Each structure stands twice: as C-alpha cells, then as structure tokens.
Amino acid sequence: MPNPLRPYNARFRRLLGRPEPDFMAGAVESWTEAPSDIRRVRPALHLPGQLERVRASVFANLAETVSALTRDGEMREGATTGWRFRNVDLIDGVLYGDGAELHLRNRQRRYGLALRPQQAVSGALYETWTTNRWFGSWLMEGPAAWLLASRRHMAMTTAAQPKPGSHAARYEQIMGIAPQRIAGDVHFDELILFGDMSNNADKRRRQQQMREKLLAGRDPKPVPGVFLLRGTAGDLRLLRNERELAERLAAERGFLVIDPLAATADELIEACSAARAIVGVEGSQLVHGIIAAPQNAAILPIQPPDRVAATLKGLTDRLDQRFGLLVAEGNDTVFTLNWRDLAATLDLFD
Structure with a gap:
C-alpha cells in the first residue's frame, strides 16, 4: 500500500545522522541480465x-578517471544486473522502499507535503539521475537501457514527452x-530496475543496434571531420578560441x-x-557525433x-572508436587551447 510518510521518515533519518540504507538491498529478486566478459581496451x-x-x-576521482x-x-x-522490487512509492522524483530511497531527478516540492500516490502501476524504469539531468547522458545511455526494459514489455520513464521538433x-x-x-506520484506494485553501467558484450550489441537504426536508409557523404560547437550552451564550459579553432580546422583540414542547437537531429546524423573525426568541447553536444560516427x-x-x-x-569503447585526451589551459569553466596541440593530437590518429 502507498505510504505518504516515507519521505518524512527518510528526512528524519538524515537529521539523526543515520546511515543511508542500500536501496538495492530491498529487492525481492535479483538476476544477471547479461554476463560479464573480457574485452580489449585501447x-x-x-x-x-x-x-x-x-x-x-568529475564523475569519478582523479585516479579512477x-x-x-x-x-x-x-x-x-562487469555484468548487467536486474532487480525486482515490490511496494515502492515514487514521490516527487524519488523512489521510496522500506527505509531506503533512490533519487531519479531533483525534487520539485522540497518543502511541500508528500501526497499519497493515487495510481498503482507495475513496470521497468530505464532511467537514472544522470540521464534525467543531462541530455548527453540520456542520449548515450538511455536508448540502450530502453532495450533492456523493452525485453520486459513494461518500459516506463518519468521523463516528459519531448517537445515536438x-x-x-x-x-x-x-x-x-x-x-x-x-x-506525478505513483505506487509500484512491482518495479524492475537495472544496473547497466558496464561495457559488456550485451551492452555493446545494444549500442550498435541503436546506431544501425540511426543510419538506416541513409547514404552519408564522407568528410575529414566535424567540429561540434558548444559556445555558452548548457553548463558553462567556455573555450575562448572555439570559433578560431573550428574555422582553422575547416580551412586547413576540410572539417x-x-x-548543434541550429541543426536538426537528422542533419547531425x-x-x-x-566523419573520420569528431571534435569539440567535452559535453552533451559531442554525443550527437559519437553515437553516429563510424568504427575507428x-x-x-x-x-x-x-x-x-x-x-x-x-x-x-562500445562503438569501437578511438579516443583522444586533449587538455586545455585555464580552469573548469573558461579555458583556451593552443592550435598546435589540437593539430598534433589529430595527427596521432593518422
């Protein structure tokens, strides 16, 4: 049964300094959706x-990165894991089980009342906090995770219908x-979640399957490369000489x-x-290029x-592409890149 006190219980637990329970430990069943495997990494x-x-x-400590x-x-x-839960409430973007919580998105009613969910459903959610927070995270992880949930014939998401166009x-x-x-808020009689962060063979197949759908019926023209501008869109990561570098790549290397904000998804694909190369400031806009770009x-x-x-x-790695590390000079929000570093790094791929 829905329990509107769950959000308050979680808040009291934090106020008392008690440890955060493991949400996944409340599953009534867990299984290996896809096995682990060994692969070559470049x-x-x-x-x-x-x-x-x-x-x-970001997203991991420095040594791990x-x-x-x-x-x-x-x-x-690692393996892809599935978990089955019963009697879970979804209230204001947070899943509440028995004594544990899992955030899917930022709360909108931080100081408001928790309402009793009026609708009971069963389904498989294929989203995470990061895929709901950043468009690029959704584009790189969401479609492959959708295929997992589709296997259960009960794929669900809290994400709103995207705007037409x-x-x-x-x-x-x-x-x-x-x-x-x-x-809104719902009660899950039964809920399935997945742990799908590892690049095992099954996830690589699903990623390739989605790329094949993107390219179906197309006859793209080969180009030396594409520079995807970031500008000041999204979280601020301003490459001061972005336009200068892009124009030089166009003039000297045929890029x-x-x-991306001025192009349709079809034009980007x-x-x-x-394209033999995809270049740009690290961020969501680069995912447009990566998911479509060819092997190598x-x-x-x-x-x-x-x-x-x-x-x-x-x-x-999932798409068998080659990755380059190119670090600018500056800080986390405003920085500059020397043309020689960019050109010489691209030359490493020849």
Whole structure:
C-alpha cells in the first residue's frame, strides 16, 4: 500500500545522522541480465605532457578517471544486473522502499507535503539521475537501457514527452523508443530496475543496434571531420578560441563546423555518420557525433584541466572508436587551447 510518510521518515533519518540504507538491498529478486566478459581496451591517444595538465576530474576521482583514460589491454567488463522490487512509492522524483530511497531527478516540492500516490502501476524504469539531468547522458545511455526494459514489455520513464521538433523527440522516433510515461506520484506494485553501467558484450550489441537504426536508409557523404560547437550552451564550459579553432580546422583540414542547437537531429546524423573525426568541447553536444560516427573514428573532446571526464570514452569503447585526451589551459569553466596541440593530437590518429 502507498505510504505518504516515507519521505518524512527518510528526512528524519538524515537529521539523526543515520546511515543511508542500500536501496538495492530491498529487492525481492535479483538476476544477471547479461554476463560479464573480457574485452580489449585501447588507451586514449595524447601528446606528452597532457596527463600532467589534468588537475581535477568529475564523475569519478582523479585516479579512477586517469585509469579509465589510459588503461590498455584485456579488461573484465562487469555484468548487467536486474532487480525486482515490490511496494515502492515514487514521490516527487524519488523512489521510496522500506527505509531506503533512490533519487531519479531533483525534487520539485522540497518543502511541500508528500501526497499519497493515487495510481498503482507495475513496470521497468530505464532511467537514472544522470540521464534525467543531462541530455548527453540520456542520449548515450538511455536508448540502450530502453532495450533492456523493452525485453520486459513494461518500459516506463518519468521523463516528459519531448517537445515536438526537438532533438530528443526525433531520436526517440528514429530509434523506436516509446515508453509508458509516468506523470506525478505513483505506487509500484512491482518495479524492475537495472544496473547497466558496464561495457559488456550485451551492452555493446545494444549500442550498435541503436546506431544501425540511426543510419538506416541513409547514404552519408564522407568528410575529414566535424567540429561540434558548444559556445555558452548548457553548463558553462567556455573555450575562448572555439570559433578560431573550428574555422582553422575547416580551412586547413576540410572539417564541417556545426552548431548543434541550429541543426536538426537528422542533419547531425548525416554529417557525423561518415566523419573520420569528431571534435569539440567535452559535453552533451559531442554525443550527437559519437553515437553516429563510424568504427575507428577519432573522437577528440577538448577538456578543461579542472573538469576532466572519462565518461565519453566508455561510449567510444562500445562503438569501437578511438579516443583522444586533449587538455586545455585555464580552469573548469573558461579555458583556451593552443592550435598546435589540437593539430598534433589529430595527427596521432593518422
């Protein structure tokens, strides 16, 4: 039965300083959805001195990030796990079980009353806090996770219907993503969740399957590369000389320069799906290029020294692409990149 006191119980627990219970420990059943396996991993290509520029990382600690970028050889990829729960409440973007909580998105009613869910459902959620927070995270993880939930014939999401004409709406249309959408607070009689972070063979197949859907019926023209502009969109990561670098790549190396905010999803897919290189500031806009780019394409994010991430490398590993580490000079929000570093790093892929 729905229990509107669960959010208050969780808040009191935090006020009392009690440890956070493990939400997954409340599952009534768990299973291996896809097994672990061994695969060959290639390190990020980089110039001498690039690793020394890295001062801080995001999404993992510095040692873990550097390891993810530089590991070379056969590595074990973890299994994909499924969990089944009963009697779970979804209230204001947070899942509440018996004494535990799992956040799917930021709460909107932080100081408001928790209402008793009026609707009871059963389903498989394929989202996480990060896929709801960042468009790029959704684009790189959501479609492959959707295929997992679809196997259960009960795929659900708390995400609203994308706006008509938006990138998200078109990607969902092309890839056939059509979940049942949850609006407001609900009670789950039965809930299935997945742990799908590892690049095992099953996840790699699902990622490739989605790329095949993106490219179906297209005949893209090969290009040396695509520079995807970031500008000041999204969380601030301002490459001061972004336009200068992009224009020089266009003039000297034949790159296409595209502002993703001014292009449709179809235009981005057509431009990037036969590109030999995808370049741009690390961020969501690069995922447009990575998910469409071919095998062995060079993926070169320009990273600020105080915010280096290995997240995109996981996606390029799934798609058998080559990844480069290129660290700018500055801080986590405003930085500059020397043209010589960019050109020389691209030359490493030849």
